[in-house]
Amino acid sequence: MSAVIRHQATPDPDGCRWCGDARHHHGRSYVASQGVHFWEQPTNAQRLARMRARRAARTRKET
Template identity: 60%
Template sequence: MTTVRHRTAPAPFGCRWCGVQAGNHGRRYASSHGMHTWERPTNNQIKARMRARRANRKEPTP
């Protein structure tokens, strides 16, 4: 199972490494991966992000 490690879950199709959407990405730095360009998230990441966003809509945290 994939864990979403952001305070708010990124968009399901945000970058695999940092969560930023392709149109706004360019080259970015992520401590887990270093400098990178946008990369499609894995199917497990997409599913985990969708579940996290759905759970947040049901039970928003302060």
């Protein structure tokens, strides 16, 4: 299974489960995989993956 890249930058670890947008400005959004949705809490696995991706991106920029 291949990953789908939706963002140029890694989403906030607490961003929406479906689209990665921050809760404070999410409202009602649309993504093809979920359709129209409101902000939903990300899974622990999503949070961990997002934190690891952000750390990896920072490490790449520093070197």
